[in-house]
Amino acid sequence: MFADVMTAINNALTVVVDALYTYILVALLVGGGLYFFIRTRALPIRMFAESIRVVTEPPKDEGELSSFRALMVSTASRVGVGNIAGVATAIATGGAGAVFWMWMIATLGSATAFIESTLAQIYKKRSSRGSDSHGGPAYYILIALKKPGLAMSFAVILIVTYMGGFNLLASFNVAEAFTSYSWSHPTWTPVIVGGVLAIAMGASIFGGSRRLTAVTAVIVPIMAIIYVGVALIVICINWQNIPAMFGAIFSQAFDFQAIFGGFAGSAMMLGIKRGLYSNEAGVGSAPNAAASASVSHPVKQGLVQMMSVFIDTMIICTITAFLILSTGVAYGDDVTGAPLVQSAMSTVFAGFAHPFVSAALLVFAFTTLIGNFYYAEVNFRFLLRKHGQIPSWGYAIFRSVAVLLVFAGALMEFSTVWAIGDILMGLMVLINLPVILVLGKKAIDCASDYRRQRAAGLDPHFRAADIGITEELDFWQ
Known part of the structure; x- marks a missing residue:
């Protein structure tokens, strides 16, 4: 009886997820990204060099959180299992053309990421320490739109989605990866993996947000460099296949007969979905990290957070795609996900491939756990903001x-939890994206103010009144 009920619930959730992620959210996020890309006059392309420059700047106030550390927190959450297994699944299902559409959505998503992160900086709040700051969609919904009910709903949904559904799932994926080894035990392996992850998580988060950002500032760059480095070795060894690889990416991307013959499973749709899920632009997660940085102008952090989309999709996801396509390994419904990546890497590294990919999944998942928790804690503070300083026991x-x-998470069965997490993240988009469409002009005006000061040879400093913002803010007065 219970099994029948769970099956019925899973089937109903699947219908909702398919409708959200095949049509509604894709149209909303792609449309929003295109709108912001046009309104900002292709800002992700025009100001890409500037984003690289500002990411190296020290914090505005000595001892506070730098742009780089805030970038690493958001990148920690974005870069996860999907950068390996998700990209491989998109290629296996939709073909090489999915890579092109993944690039396109990342370019558009960069504009959305800039808007939401700039807004988070404008409307950030001062912490109880006095100089630290925190913020995100819940704060700009409350302060700029004056919709406290909607802001609280967003905060609750984010906590349940990221600290609940997505962290449960990340832990489960790591445990599942290690159960494939011959030495693993079906009962004890998940317990051991879950225990190790929980201990490492506790050691990172019980030190507070400063220790958390310090951990991500070290792990994320090392993780990315090692993974990209090993994958590049494989790609370079297979250099003779690179022209054919690019030929396949572009020819299959514009195979319109295949696209319109089965749109839901086409390279276009799968590439778009992979890009959307991976970079999270428009979801409202990364602005929670963006608001914590100490900068002299909100646009600086908007540009920096734009870099997170680039790192996630244009570097990590692209390297995974090139690794698979350059080796020429067979893929399809029978070989997909992490095993496909392991198969591609084993063409050069043989016995090293399986443990290396497993280790990469472990580290990617761990940084995702940390980044997701950071978002949840920011919104936990928001929900209890009227109670003054939250006691340490809280x-x-x-x-x-x-x-x-x-x-x-390492011990659970996941079809229901994953579907619920998908739906909750979809609700975040349905709240956040319309909000930033309404408030987007403030971020665009902020960008114009930044460009004017840069053109005058100044290090831009922001005053809210200069772009007509009249709300009482903790910063920028």
Whole structure:
């Protein structure tokens, strides 16, 4: 009886997820990205060099959170299992052309990421320490739109989605990866993996946001460099296949007969969906990290967060795609996900490939756990903001729940939880994207103010009144 009920629930959730992610959210996110790309006059392309320059700037106030650390937190959440297994699945299902559409959506998504992260900086709040800041969609919904109910709904949904559904899933994926080894035990391996992840998670988050950002600032660059480096070795060894690889990407991307003959499973749709899920632009997650940086002008952090989309999709996802396509390994419904990446890497590294990909999945998942928790804690503060400074025991309980969820995730069966997480993230988009479409002009005006000051040879400093913002803000007065 229970099994029948769960099957019925799963089937109903699947229908909702398919409708959201095949039509509604894709149209909304692509349309929003295109709108912001046009309104900002291709800002992700025009100001790409500037984004590289500002990411190296020290924090505005000595000892505060730098742009680079805030970038690493958002990148930690974005870069995850999907950068390996997700990209491989998109190629296996939709073909090489999916890579092109993944690039396109990342370019458009960069404009959306700029808008939401700039807004988060404008409307950020001062922390109880006095100089630290925090913010995100819940804050700009409350302050700029004056919709407290909607802001609280967003905060609750984000906490349940990221600290709950997505962290449960990340832990589960790591445990599942390690159960494929011959030495693994079906009962004890998930317990051991869950325990290790939970202990590492606790060690990172119980030190507070400063320790958390310090951990991500070290792990994320190292993780990315090692993975990209090993994959580049494989790609370079297979250099003779690179022209054919690009030929396949572009020819299959514009195979319109295949696209319109089966749109839901086409290279276009799968590439768009992979890009959307991976870079999270428009979801409202990364602005929570963007608001924590100490900068002299909101646009600086908008440009920096734009870089996170580039790192995630244009570097990590692209390297995974090139790794698979340059080796010429067979792919399809029978070989997909992480095994496809392992198969491609084993053409050069043989026995090293399987443990290396497993280790990469482990580290990617761990940084995702940290980044997701950071978002959740920012919104936990928002929900309890009227109670003054949250006591230390309050944070301890919240962080303990986060650690227990990580451990539990390794032990769970996931079809229902994953579907619920997808739906909740979809609700975040349905709240955040219309909000930034309404407030987007403020970020665009902010960008114009930044360009004027740069053209005058100044290091841009922002005053809210200069672009007509009259709300009472903790910063920028």
